[in-house]
Amino acid sequence: MTKVLVVDDNPDIAALMARTLKDQGYEVSVAGDGWSALEMASAQHPDVILLDVVMPVMNGIEVLRRFKGDAELRAIPVILVTVKNEDADIVAGLDAGAHDYVTKPFKKEILAARVRSAVHIKQNHDRLARISRQLRTEIVERQRVQHELARAQKLESIGHLAAGVAHEINTPSQYVGDNIRFLQEAFADFDTLLDKLDGLLEAARQGTLSDELFAEAEAAVGKADIGYLTEEVPKAIEQSLEGIQRVADIVRAMKEFAHPGDGCKQATDLNQAIQSTLMLSRNEWKYVAELATEFAADLPLVPCLRGDFNQVILNLVINATQAIAMVVGDGSAGKGALTVTTRRHGDWAEIRIRDTGAGIREDIREKVFDPFFTTKKVGEGTGQGLAIAHSIVVAKHGGRIWFETEVGRGTTFIVRLPITDQAAGNEAGRFKTAEVVC
Ligand SMILES: Nc1ncnc2c1ncn2[C@@H]1O[C@H](COP(=O)(O)OP(=O)(O)OP(=O)(O)O)[C@@H](O)[C@H]1O
Ligand SMILES: [Mg+2]
Structure with missing residues (x-):
């Protein structure tokens, strides 16, 4: 049921307004002063407030300012109902945030029509607020789904890339392995050569050099193919370091991506x-x-x-x-x-x-x-x-x-x-x- 709060320090006028509005099917509450009006509005959240201007303690304009300063009550249309009927009074009331202005003495039908119009506006406002809340919820939900989708797509692409990345890592791994095997064999030849050269030096020191020892050393030099190795070993090392760097780069990129x-x-x-x-x-x-x-x-x-x-x-x-x-x-x-x-x-x-x-x-x-x-x-x-x-x-x-x-x-x-x-x-x-x- 549509709720109306009537605020007037004159009990007879308040009762008259209340009766008029109850006859129109509204649920009506009455407040006799500004403070009670503020309390009752906060507790009941009426759809429309009819507010007297000339009241002791706190006048209607001040009550109205407080309504408009309260985020919870701001949207409730307030109709000022007052004996003050100068143009300046009307302007001041509307400037303070009143929805409408009715002067006393009022005609019942006019009061009822003004309230109807205010109720209509309040209902439209409530409907818009509801739609806006729904939209906000939908936007948040949509953002959540988008976020989830983005995460899922990222995980999917990581999974997809993984096969390619494995392949990309495999290639340098293979040639680094080949190079290390080549270096291993080269080192074995060097090792034999060093042994023979060692024997040759020792024999020279002892004065026991022989043609046989020379021939063995020469054969080891030939087998090791020094010219080839001095050219290829640095290349193999360089290529291996490049390969390892490449693997490190790919792993770093993957870590960063994931x-x-x-x-x-x-x-x-x-x-x-x-x-x-x-x-x-x-x-x-x-x-x-x-x-x-x-x-x-x-x-x-x-x-x-x-x-x-x-x-x-x-x-x-x-x-x-x-x-x-x-x-x-x-x-x-x-x-x-x-x-x-x-x-x-x-x-x-x-x-x-x-x-x-x-x-x-x-x-x-x-x-x-x-x-x-x-x-x-x-x-x-x-x-x-x-x-x-x-x-x-x-x-x-x-x-x-x-x-x-x-x-x-x-x-x-x-x-x-x-x-x-x-x-x-x-x-x-x-x-x-x-x-x-x-
Ligand atoms: N560079 C492009 N050249 C030609 N068509 C493109 C190009 N980029 C996008 N499109 C078109 O835009 C559509 C949408 O692209 P989008 O990347 O959003 O989805 P998708 O590639 O089809 O699927 P997904 O990216 O989810 O694997 C594609 O299906 C394609 O028709
Ligand atoms: Mg795509």
């Missing part, structure tokens, strides 16, 4: 982060694309959620690779080109990922960032890559992501991240490098 992050932006070298992701995903693109990179040396550190940023680059690189594969197949008859560049553009760090793939058809260009929009076969894509990239770039970093495309020639995805928090519209101030921003 790291869940602590939700804080960190000053990030985007060039290095992109390089790591390209290295991790090498097995995905290397059969179908020649990679070219051009990283701007003057790109400053950018406040960035590293794990999320890596995910964006991976999603774009995988898309580019899949688009190229649509044109070149397995790459055996020629590869496409994958070009990744970075540059500073004013207050933005810009990353471009260009492919010579099939391009994006005009009729689907509007949809590619929609969650679950995909043109790929089941098992090849779920349509989440660009939706996740968009939410990471735009919602989490205040950046921009878009593409330029030409059917039959290829596509370039462009990501811009703000170099400072200020550029991202964050009033918190400038991001200082090497600082963590949470």
Whole structure:
């Protein structure tokens, strides 16, 4: 039932108003002064308040100000009902936040009509507040689901990359193993040679040198093939060190990629982060694309959620690779080109990922960032890559992501991240490098 609170220090007028409103089907309470009005409004949350202005202790305008200053009561429409009928009084009442103004003596029908209008407004307000609450809950839920999806996609890509990474680690491991076996054999020959040379020195010291000893030493020198070894051993060592460094780089990149992050932006070298992701995903693109990179040396550190940023680059690189594969197949008859560049553009760090793939058809260009929009076969894509990239770039970093495309020639995805928090519209101030921003 719709509740109305009547506030008037004159019991007869209060009773008259109460009767009039009860006849209209409202549930009516009566307060005789400002303090009781405040207490009763807080306890009952009426839909409309009829408020006398001239009252002892606290006048109606003051009571009204207190209602409007209380977040819980602010939305209740207040109709001032008063003998004060000067224009200035009406203006002051409305300025103080009154919904309406009725002068005494009032006509019952007019009072009832004004209350009806106020109730209508209050009901609309309540409906809007309910919808807004629902929307807020839905937004929070949607953000939670998006977060979960992003996490799931990341885990999935880690699983997927793992096979390629294993392969990438296997290659250097194999040639490091081969080199170590070569060094082992070379060392065995050196060992024999050193023995013979040792014998020769000892014999020289003793004065017992013989042709036989010379022949043995010469044979050992020949077997060891010193010229070949002095050329090949340093190469084998260098190559092995490179291989070990490569494995270490891949493991570091994988650790960095898989790291869940602590939700804080960190000053990030985007060039290095992109390089790591390209290295991790090498097995995905290397059969179908020649990679070219051009990283701007003057790109400053950018406040960035590293794990999320890596995910964006991976999603774009995988898309580019899949688009190229649509044109070149397995790459055996020629590869496409994958070009990744970075540059500073004013207050933005810009990353471009260009492919010579099939391009994006005009009729689907509007949809590619929609969650679950995909043109790929089941098992090849779920349509989440660009939706996740968009939410990471735009919602989490205040950046921009878009593409330029030409059917039959290829596509370039462009990501811009703000170099400072200020550029991202964050009033918190400038991001200082090497600082963590949470
Ligand atoms: N570089 C590109 N070239 C051509 N088409 C693209 C490119 N990137 C995206 N698309 C189109 O946009 C669609 C949506 O891409 P998105 O990355 O969101 O999903 P997906 O790649 O289909 O699946 P997922 O990324 O979840 O594995 C793709 O199915 C494809 O049609
Ligand atoms: Mg994708």
